[in-house]
Amino acid sequence: MREFAYVRATDAQEAQTLVTGRPDAVYLGGGTNLVDLMKLGVTSPGLLVDVSRLPYDRIEHRADGSVLIGAAVRNAPLAGDPGIRRRFPLIAGALLAGASGQVRSAATIGGNLLQRTRCGYFHDVTKPCNKRSPGSGCPAVRGAHRELAVLGTSDHCVATHPSDLAVGLVALDATVRVRSADGGAYAVPVENLYLLPGSTPHRETQLAPGDLITGVEVPPPPPGAAMRYRKVRDRTSYAFALVSAAVSVSVGDDGALRDIRIALGGVAPRPWRARNAEERLRGRRPDDSAVRAAMDAELAGARPLPDNAFKLDLARDLITACVRDLAAEPTGTGERR
Numbered sequence: 001m002r003e004f005a006y007v008r009a010t011d012a013q014e015a016q017t018l019v020t021g022r023p024d025a026v027y028l029g030g031g032t033n034l035v036d037l038m039k040l041g042v043t044s045p046g047l048l049v050d051v052s053r054l055p056y057d058r059i060e061h062r063a064d065g066s067v068l069i070g071a072a073v074r075n076a077p078l079a080g081d082p083g084i085r086r087r088f089p090l091i092a093g094a095l096l097a098g099a100s101g102q103v104r105s106a107a108t109i110g111g112n113l114l115q116r117t118r119c120g121y122f123h124d125v126t127k128p129c130n131k132r133s134p135g136s137g138c139p140a141v142r143g144a145h146r147e148l149a150v151l152g153t154s155d156h157c158v159a160t161h162p163s164d165l166a167v168g169l170v171a172l173d174a175t176v177r178v179r180s181a182d183g184g185a186y187a188v189p190v191e192n193l194y195l196l197p198g199s200t201p202h203r204e205t206q207l208a209p210g211d212l213i214t215g216v217e218v219p220p221p222p223p224g225a226a227m228r229y230r231k232v233r234d235r236t237s238y239a240f241a242l243v244s245a246a247v248s249v250s251v252g253d254d255g256a257l258r259d260i261r262i263a264l265g266g267v268a269p270r271p272w273r274a275r276n277a278e279e280r281l282r283g284r285r286p287d288d289s290a291v292r293a294a295m296d297a298e299l300a301g302a303r304p305l306p307d308n309a310f311k312l313d314l315a316r317d318l319i320t321a322c323v324r325d326l327a328a329e330p331t332g333t334g335e336r337r
């Protein structure tokens with residue numbers, strides 16, 4: 001590891017002043033991803049500005065049913081928060097499906113959303129990788145791509161986005177709050193935060209240099225919604241998703257789907273909101289054949305590689321099972337799982 005400086009910022013202004021004009025400066029949350037990448041030589045910042053003690057450490061449940069989650073809130077307390085468990089099980093479920101208790105205790109929400117891909121070539125500095133070193137090539141396409149993406153890819157990169165939390169937040173229509181380098185504030189839907197690779201896979205988000213994530217705002221869940229996060233992986237812990245699903249279902253008195261939201265993880269360079277499938281299912285009875293047909297339409301544009309085409313069947317089966325199970329749950333009041 002190369003030498004670097006470390007400063008713990010006490011307010012956002014200080015943090016942003018420290019990184020301004022220093023392209024080698026980065027924010028540090030819990031360090032559970034960034035420090036690993038520094039050890040591997042994937043990144044070599046000259047200055048770490050610790051933002052984990054900034055006053056964005058609260059979970060604020062509001063009277064209208066929405067919640068504001070500070071960027072410095074750690075993953076473990078968020079997953080254990082009673083209001084989150086009861087009203088936003090997609091958030092608690094996504095967090096608990098990822099990493100380990102120790103990692104979750106250190107990791108922050110801001111850092112979780114900006115963690116980097118787990119593509120093995122990205123982590124191996126002896127190999128080319130367009131994301132790490134623009135223009136050097138993508139060995140994954142002809143190499144090890146079993147775990148990589150089937151949707152939204154390009155010839156330049158087929159990496160998957162790794163955050164389970166982001167998938168849950170996309171299904172909940174959550175928004176990321178950002179403080180820009182000039183001190184201004186803006187908000188961006190989590191769904192739009194991440195960029196598809198195209199010919200510039202090294203550009204991963206909409207954030208500009210110095211932008212600081214200050215929190216995540218989650219609107220009230222749909223009335224009567226049943227929701228769940230399910231993750232298929234090679235082993236039950238310490239494994240990223242082969243395919244994951246964040247699904248929310250509300251069934252009307254007539255048995256038809258009043259509201260349905262589907263987001264997929266492990267299949268694309270960003271959390272994948274299955275809007276095409278949702279559109280086809282809204283107002284319809286949630287029988288398996290309808291869900292399968294809707295998912296077929298959603299996945300029609302996929303570009304699987306020889307070793308990861310199985311993800312299409314997995315995604316279809318996973319969503320079909322989720323919708324079936326959630327639709328069968330008794331009608332609730334908006335506060336059920």
Ligand SMILES: Cc1cc2nc3c(=O)[nH]c(=O)nc-3n(C[C@H](O)[C@H](O)[C@H](O)COP(=O)(O)OP(=O)(O)OC[C@H]3O[C@@H](n4cnc5c(N)ncnc54)[C@H](O)[C@@H]3O)c2cc1C
Nearest residue numbers: 029030031032033034098099108110111112114163164213
């Ligand atoms: C063994 C292991 C298993 C894991 N398994 C999973 C899993 O299954 N699913 C999953 O989703 N995750 C998993 N993770 C990843 C883990 O969730 C992330 O490492 C963690 O969430 C990152 O949070 P952090 O606060 O430590 O971020 P850091 O490592 O501190 O930072 C990550 C990135 O975010 C930036 N950043 C941090 N805070 C801010 C901010 N407020 N504003 C702007 N930029 C910021 C940093 O500059 C850096 O680029 C695993 C990690 C480990 C080590």
Ligand code: SF4
Nearest residue numbers: 119129138157158159
């Ligand atoms: S898939 Fe993306 S991250 Fe992986 S080697 Fe190719 S360019 Fe790099």
